[in-house]
Amino acid sequence: MKTNVLECKDVSKRIRGRYLVKDVSFQVERGAICGLLGPNGAGKTTLIRMLTGLIRPTEGDLWIQQQSVVKNREQALKNVGAIVESPIFFSYMTGRDNLKNLARLHGLSKREIHEKVLEVLAIVGLEGRADEKVRTYSLGMKQRLGIAQSLLGDPELLILDEPANGLDPMGMRELRELILTLKDQYGKTILISSHLLDEIQKMCDQIVIIREGQMVWQGELDHEQDLETFFMERMSQ
Numbered sequence: 001m002k003t004n005v006l007e008c009k010d011v012s013k014r015i016r017g018r019y020l021v022k023d024v025s026f027q028v029e030r031g032a033i034c035g036l037l038g039p040n041g042a043g044k045t046t047l048i049r050m051l052t053g054l055i056r057p058t059e060g061d062l063w064i065q066q067q068s069v070v071k072n073r074e075q076a077l078k079n080v081g082a083i084v085e086s087p088i089f090f091s092y093m094t095g096r097d098n099l100k101n102l103a104r105l106h107g108l109s110k111r112e113i114h115e116k117v118l119e120v121l122a123i124v125g126l127e128g129r130a131d132e133k134v135r136t137y138s139l140g141m142k143q144r145l146g147i148a149q150s151l152l153g154d155p156e157l158l159i160l161d162e163p164a165n166g167l168d169p170m171g172m173r174e175l176r177e178l179i180l181t182l183k184d185q186y187g188k189t190i191l192i193s194s195h196l197l198d199e200i201q202k203m204c205d206q207i208v209i210i211r212e213g214q215m216v217w218q219g220e221l222d223h224e225q226d227l228e229t230f231f232m233e234r235m236s237q
C-alpha cells in the first residue's frame with residue numbers, strides 16, 4: 001500500500017492581512033521526489049518554513065509521517081532532514097567535525113557518532129575531503145555536507161530549499177546524482193524547491209506549482225512533456 005510521507009491540507013499563512021500562502025493542499029508518497037516550483041516571491045520558502053516548523057500556518061495543517069507539525073511539532077520533525085535557505089557550518093572546522101558536532105544532538109554514543117558520520121560522509125561522497133576545513137570546500141561540497149547533516153537523524157523525508165542555486169554544471173550533476181541515490185538506494189522521500197526546471201524535470205516524480213501563494217497545479221510529472229512550456233502555461237492562466 002502506498003502511504004503519504006508528507007501531507008499539506010488547506011495551508012495558509014497570512015501576515016499583516018496579506019496571504020503569503022493560501023489554501024495549499026498536496027501529498028507526497030513514500031519514496032517520491034516532489035519538485036516545488038514557482039516564480040520569485042511565490043511562497044515556496046514560506047511553505048517550507050511551515051513544513052519545517054520554523055513558522056506556524058495561520059490556517060490548515062501539515063503532517064509528516066501522519067504527525068501534525070502544528071499539534072505535535074517535535075514528533076513530526078523527527079522524521080525530517082532539511083536545508084532551508086543555505087546550510088550552516090563552522091567554516092574553521094573540518095567537515096567531519098561539523099558532522100560530529102551535530103550528531104551529538106541526536107543522543108548517540110561516541111562510537112555511534114563515529115559510525116554515523118562515516119556513513120553519511122560515504123553517502124554524499126565526501127570521505128576523501130572530510131578532514132579538511134569547510135572553508136576550503138566548493139559550493140557543491142558544502143551542499144553535499146549540508147545533505148550529510150540532514151541525514152544524521154535518519155529522516156524519512158528530506159526537504160531541500162533551492163539546493164542547486166549557484167552550482168556549476170558539474171556540481172549540479174553531482175547533486176542530482178546524490179538526490180537520485182537517496183531515493184533509489186536509501187528509499188528517502190524528497191521535497192525539493194527550485195527555479196531550475198531542467199533539473200526538476202530530470203529528477204522529480206511529481207511537481208507542485210505555486211503562484212502568488214496559491215497552488216496552480218500538482219500531479220505526476222510527465223517526462224515526455226517540456227516542463228518549461230508546461231510551467232509557463234500555468235503562469236499565464
Ligand SMILES: Nc1ncnc2c1ncn2[C@@H]1O[C@H](COP(=O)(O)OP(=O)(O)OP(=O)(O)O)[C@@H](O)[C@H]1O
Pocket residue numbers: 015020038039040041042043044045046047
Ligand atoms: N516575514 C515576512 N513578512 C512579510 N512578508 C513576507 C515575509 N516573508 C516573506 N514575505 C513575502 O512573502 C512572499 C513569498 O515569499 P517567499 O520567500 O516564500 O517566496 P519564494 O517563492 O521562496 O521566493 P524566491 O524564489 O524568491 O525565494 C514574498 O512576497 C515575500 O516578500
